[in-house]
Amino acid sequence: MGLKRTTINDLAAKLKISKSTISKAIKGYPDVSEKTRKKILKLAKKLNYKPNSIASSLRTHQTKTIGVIVPSVVHDFFSKVIDGIIQEAENNNYLVIILQSGEQADLEEKQLNLLKNKQVDGILLSVSNETGVKERLNKVLEKGIPVVLFDKIIKSFDCSKVIIDDKKAAYDAVCYLIHKGYKRIAHFGGVLTAQNSIDRFLGYKQALIDNNIPYNPDLVYVNPNNDDINDGYLNAQKMLKEHTNIDAVFAITDLIAIGVYKYFNKINIKIPEDIAVFGFSNWLVSSVVTPKMSTVNQPSFEMGKKATEILIDEIKKMNNDIEFSFQKVVLPTSLIIREST
Amino acid sequence: MGLKRTTINDLAAKLKISKSTISKAIKGYPDVSEKTRKKILKLAKKLNYKPNSIASSLRTHQTKTIGVIVPSVVHDFFSKVIDGIIQEAENNNYLVIILQSGEQADLEEKQLNLLKNKQVDGILLSVSNETGVKERLNKVLEKGIPVVLFDKIIKSFDCSKVIIDDKKAAYDAVCYLIHKGYKRIAHFGGVLTAQNSIDRFLGYKQALIDNNIPYNPDLVYVNPNNDDINDGYLNAQKMLKEHTNIDAVFAITDLIAIGVYKYFNKINIKIPEDIAVFGFSNWLVSSVVTPKMSTVNQPSFEMGKKATEILIDEIKKMNNDIEFSFQKVVLPTSLIIREST
Numbered sequence: 228m229g230l231k232r233t234t235i236n237d238l239a240a241k242l243k244i245s246k247s248t249i250s251k252a253i254k255g256y257p258d259v260s261e262k263t264r265k266k267i268l269k270l271a272k273k274l275n276y277k278p279n280s281i282a283s284s285l286r287t288h289q290t291k292t293i294g295v296i297v298p299s300v301v302h303d304f305f306s307k308v309i310d311g312i313i314q315e316a317e318n319n320n321y322l323v324i325i326l327q328s329g330e331q332a333d334l335e336e337k338q339l340n341l342l343k344n345k346q347v348d349g350i351l352l353s354v355s356n357e358t359g360v361k362e363r364l365n366k367v368l369e370k371g372i373p374v375v376l377f378d379k380i381i382k383s384f385d386c387s388k389v390i391i392d393d394k395k396a397a398y399d400a401v402c403y404l405i406h407k408g409y410k411r412i413a414h415f416g417g418v419l420t421a422q423n424s425i426d427r428f429l430g431y432k433q434a435l436i437d438n439n440i441p442y443n444p445d446l447v448y449v450n451p452n453n454d455d456i457n458d459g460y461l462n463a464q465k466m467l468k469e470h471t472n473i474d475a476v477f478a479i480t481d482l483i484a485i486g487v488y489k490y491f492n493k494i495n496i497k498i499p500e501d502i503a504v505f506g507f508s509n510w511l512v513s514s515v516v517t518p519k520m521s522t523v524n525q526p527s528f529e530m531g532k533k534a535t536e537i538l539i540d541e542i543k544k545m546n547n548d549i550e551f552s553f554q555k556v557v558l559p560t561s562l563i564i565r566e567s568t
Numbered sequence: 569m570g571l572k573r574t575t576i577n578d579l580a581a582k583l584k585i586s587k588s589t590i591s592k593a594i595k596g597y598p599d600v601s602e603k604t605r606k607k608i609l610k611l612a613k614k615l616n617y618k619p620n621s622i623a624s625s626l627r628t629h630q631t632k633t634i635g636v637i638v639p640s641v642v643h644d645f646f647s648k649v650i651d652g653i654i655q656e657a658e659n660n661n662y663l664v665i666i667l668q669s670g671e672q673a674d675l676e677e678k679q680l681n682l683l684k685n686k687q688v689d690g691i692l693l694s695v696s697n698e699t700g701v702k703e704r705l706n707k708v709l710e711k712g713i714p715v716v717l718f719d720k721i722i723k724s725f726d727c728s729k730v731i732i733d734d735k736k737a738a739y740d741a742v743c744y745l746i747h748k749g750y751k752r753i754a755h756f757g758g759v760l761t762a763q764n765s766i767d768r769f770l771g772y773k774q775a776l777i778d779n780n781i782p783y784n785p786d787l788v789y790v791n792p793n794n795d796d797i798n799d800g801y802l803n804a805q806k807m808l809k810e811h812t813n814i815d816a817v818f819a820i821t822d823l824i825a826i827g828v829y830k831y832f833n834k835i836n837i838k839i840p841e842d843i844a845v846f847g848f849s850n851w852l853v854s855s856v857v858t859p860k861m862s863t864v865n866q867p868s869f870e871m872g873k874k875a876t877e878i879l880i881d882e883i884k885k886m887n888n889d890i891e892f893s894f895q896k897v898v899l900p901t902s903l904i905i906r907e908s909t
Contacts, residue, residue: 301647313667322665324664
């Protein structure tokens with residue numbers, strides 16, 4: 228479903244009256260009968276039709292600014308996404324306002340309202356791990372501001388989205404581990420309120436099932452903060468107390484995996500000889516640790532660029548009364564196999 | 569020297585007339601003699617005095633937006649600075665527009681003009697490695713927009729600045745190496761057009777001189793791109809072809825040092841047993857490589873916060889006709905000693 232404005236074509240089709248007559252009636256030209264004029268104005272009002280003169284006036288009120296909300300800018304992945312956003316925006320003469328939600332839904336709501344009040348032309352959003360922003364987003368869209376969600380999305384919310392297939396990426400990574408001979412694979416996942424945590428977990432689980440390895444919930448460790456090395460460290464410690472036969476860890480992020488590295492290093496568990504480790508995101512750190520870490524490459528710069536391209540296109544179409552449909556773009560991921568598996 | 573607006577106090581002092589009389593004269597109240605009024609208006613015009621009513625009208629035109637230009641957002645240091653900027657700005661109800669110069673002075677100039685035209689209330693700038701932006705900055709300041717430079721500054725440009733003492737930080741790091749017994753210390757520096765490259769080089773040189781170690785220009789290797797691991801890698805290769813007795817490398821950034829790690833690792837040179845490595849910036853990577861890297865900690869979040877605090881203060885003072893002086897804040901650095909030295 229697309230975000231549609233009523234156009235003069237809609238009125239013409241419904242009333243079976245020519246576009247020029249409709250235009251004249253709305254502009255108050257005398258050569259349209261009063262009866263026809265009333266009919267046209269009634270439908271125009273009902274369908275909330277705004278003639279192009281109003282659209283043009285809206286155009287002049289454009290701020291040529293887009294707002295971006297991400298959980299944090301101090302983040303290898305998001306900083307590259309932002310790089311893509313700023314470059315694509317600048318190429319189209321848009322400026323970019325950046326806000327950080329810090330994974331707090333309340334702050335995110337405040338920021339969405341702030342951007343609305345600042346009259347940005349459109350919003351790019353990667354939602355926080357807390358849920359329930361759908362209604363807030365609905366409020367933003369009521370005001371006719373296009374919104375594109377990227378990376379961390381709300382599936383049920385109707386707008387354009389640019390994502391990766393987290394489930395497939397996780398599935399591929401775990402299948403790779405299984406084909407390499409690993410059988411007791413633990414998952415260091417995230418809190419299951421965030422869509423990408425859910426999808427990566429589901430990919431892990433499906434890969435086990437499809438390869439006839441029984442899924443064991445005891446091998447799933449939740450990390451309250453996906454990007455906290457210490458969470459990975461503590462869960463590695465916990466896991467080794469509870470299990471003696473783990474042969475691989477599939478982590479939700481490279482930073483969680485780095486935490487695993489740190490604990491294994493401390494107690495002299497060799498990677499990958501004793502236990503293999505697979506990360507997710509391809510942060511710079513994953514390529515410089517010893518042993519170099521196998522991970523999932525996420526197209527970050529491309530994601531920012533694509534989301535911005537779609538948003539600007541929607542802004543332009545909306546301002547010119549051109550209909551458009553929401554897009555869902557799934558960017559491809561790839562496995563980067565290094566020394567840790 | 570401060571950026572000063574003429575205030576009503578200046579007029580009162582120069583004319584030896586009360587402020588209330590001056591105010592009445594300018595507002596056209598009848599109880600001021602024509603002679604006095606003429607005298608007051610003449611000086612007000614000469615000193616370009618703008619009464620508060622104009623200041624208030626300027627205030628209502630504030631965009632409550634500040635512009636930030638950094639070389640790149642995909643950068644551990646700058647992303648933390650931006651975190652500090654966005655948080656401090658938001659606490660003061662300002663929004664932040666971010667642009668990336670990509671170390672290109674031409675693009676930076678275009679962006680400064682863009683921000684001016686967008687009527688941001690102030691600008692935070694960390695200049696590109698290319699020189700010659702002083703005149704461009706002067707143009708921005710002519711328009712009465714406060715500018716605060718941070719980290720990468722132009723020394724000769726008159727505005728508030730938030731920096732670290734790069735020379736002292738480098739001096740401290742190299743003195744530490746010398747006191748640990750290292751004597752043949754190479755410097756992997758940056759292009760000497762950037763002030764922080766110059767200062768880190770000067771700190772290195774001074775530390776040698778002060779410790780009676782002859783300075784040898786052959787031990788200085790220039791990295792065209794400070795943040796390119798490959799530059800460090802190639803220079804490590806070059807250095808070992810040209811010299812056989814180097815016992816330590818002091819690198820301008822952690823990423824250059826990581827490049828050194830990579831080459832040493834490849835040809836089995838042990839860090840620190842064969843050659844020690846000292847980095848600069850305390851990027852996340854420096855704490856997770858093996859061996860963990862000694863480095864200089866730069867206060868990044870604090871730098872962004874402080875620069876924003878000063879900028880917003882200057883914006884407010886300028887809008888309220890309050891005089892202010894430019895500040896130069898030097899934030900303290902510290903050595904983080906780990907396993908690589």
